[in-house]
Amino acid sequence: MKSESTAVRLQRLARPDARVLGVYNSGLSADAVREKYGVEHVAKLASNENPLGASPQVTRALIAEASGSAIYPDSASRAVRQKIASATGVGLEQVVMGNGSEEILQMLCTAFLNPGDRVVTLIPSFGLHEIFPRMMGAEITMVGVDAQRQFDVAAWEQALSTPVKLVIFSNPSNPVGCMLNREGFQRIIDAAPQDCVLVIDEAYYEYCESDLDYPDSLRVLAQQTRPWIVLRTLSKAYGLAGLRIGYGLASDVELVNLLDRVRTPFNINRSAQAAALAALEDKAHVAASMEFVSQQRAIISATLREKGYEVVPSHANFVFFDCQRPSVELAEQLLTYGVIVKPWREPGYARWIRVSVGSEHDNQLFLRSLELISMQANAQEAE
Numbered sequence: 001m002k003s004e005s006t007a008v009r010l011q012r013l014a015r016p017d018a019r020v021l022g023v024y025n026s027g028l029s030a031d032a033v034r035e036k037y038g039v040e041h042v043a044k045l046a047s048n049e050n051p052l053g054a055s056p057q058v059t060r061a062l063i064a065e066a067s068g069s070a071i072y073p074d075s076a077s078r079a080v081r082q083k084i085a086s087a088t089g090v091g092l093e094q095v096v097m098g099n100g101s102e103e104i105l106q107m108l109c110t111a112f113l114n115p116g117d118r119v120v121t122l123i124p125s126f127g128l129h130e131i132f133p134r135m136m137g138a139e140i141t142m143v144g145v146d147a148q149r150q151f152d153v154a155a156w157e158q159a160l161s162t163p164v165k166l167v168i169f170s171n172p173s174n175p176v177g178c179m180l181n182r183e184g185f186q187r188i189i190d191a192a193p194q195d196c197v198l199v200i201d202e203a204y205y206e207y208c209e210s211d212l213d214y215p216d217s218l219r220v221l222a223q224q225t226r227p228w229i230v231l232r233t234l235s236k237a238y239g240l241a242g243l244r245i246g247y248g249l250a251s252d253v254e255l256v257n258l259l260d261r262v263r264t265p266f267n268i269n270r271s272a273q274a275a276a277l278a279a280l281e282d283k284a285h286v287a288a289s290m291e292f293v294s295q296q297r298a299i300i301s302a303t304l305r306e307k308g309y310e311v312v313p314s315h316a317n318f319v320f321f322d323c324q325r326p327s328v329e330l331a332e333q334l335l336t337y338g339v340i341v342k343p344w345r346e347p348g349y350a351r352w353i354r355v356s357v358g359s360e361h362d363n364q365l366f367l368r369s370l371e372l373i374s375m376q377a378n379a380q381e382a383e
């Protein structure tokens with residue numbers, strides 16, 4: 001037999017679902033942009049990081065933890081789970097930790113999805129809500145937003161009227177920034193078949209926590225007699241994206257046990273555990289971050305609207321807007337000014353950009369660069 005190349009062998013050996021998987025668009029690093037475009041300052045507004053950074057307590061905790069680097073971390077992350085349990089009012093045994101909440105999404109897909117199982121999620125969506133289910137060979141139904149770019153509850157009820165294994169959506173939604181209110185949340189929960197797992201991704205929970213219309217998902221779900229999990233993270237409001245730590249609050253200990261079996265045992269490293277303990281202590285830092293983001297978000301949204309762009313009212317630390325031309329092109333031009341944004345690519349959203357709320361300086365750099373680019377485009381048209 002003629003010998004095969006490695007590439008051909010790989011094609012044959014890999015699982016078909018893995019072979020055809022889409023690549024998660026994790027965006028460009030500031031260093032890459034600095035090098036490629038020769039800019040000094042980079043405004044990294046593509047990953048929804050906290051412009052105020054982490055609490056200063058986190059730095060102290062990390063320094064204190066450094067001497068423990070030779071020792072394996074607690075595989076049960078007990079101290080952090082304890083703290084999260086008491087802060088959220090759920091039992092310790094209902095808390096599961098992930099190397100970022102995205103790892104919990106992966107654990108859920110690994111634990112529950114057989115090829116052909118059906119998953120219902122949102123479009124436009126957080127990429128991993130689609131990629132992880134596809135990795136397991138699941139069939140995906142994507143529910144769009146309505147004409148006002150809000151949760152289309154009637155469409156959700158329709159999509160949930162046939163059997164489904166996992167229901168996954170973020171609230172508030174990434175990338176749209178819309179918030180599903182109490183009534184809509186209750187309707188979607190009521191519409192979901194009994195034999196499914198509800199996955200509510202609350203990565204931006206802290207930005208809505210004080211909104212009276214934001215559903216108290218833990219209280220609503222506690223009435224349910226089926227498995228559910230609420231995902232939250234320390235990457236966004238707490239500013240720990242670089243350390244990778246997120247958590248899930250699950251309906252019961254059985255679900256946590258199941259996820260524990262499919263996860264890598266030491267998934268949360270010592271630094272992340274120490275940092276999380278310190279970050280969770282510093283409520284004032286989170287409050288200051290929320291205040292700052294809400295003030296800057298209002299400025300960005302108002303300025304974009306004045307320039308005639310359609311902007312979705314945002315309940316999180318980013319703004320989603322129709323840039324009225326191919327978003328990939330505009331994002332590329334913004335890079336030449338050192339501004340990184342996230343151009344959307346999903347069908348129907350190829351003119352939309354998601355821009356994170358950054359520092360005041362970076363937000364202004366984004367707005368000014370956008371203005372310069374549109375002036376150039378207008379000048380070219382006039383020629």
Ligand SMILES: *Cc1c(COP(=O)(O)O)cnc(C)c1O
Nearest residue numbers: 100101102170174203233235246
């Ligand atoms: C950022 C984000 C996450 C992932 O957060 P990590 O905890 O950093 O993995 C999950 N879901 C949504 C909707 C997000 O926007």
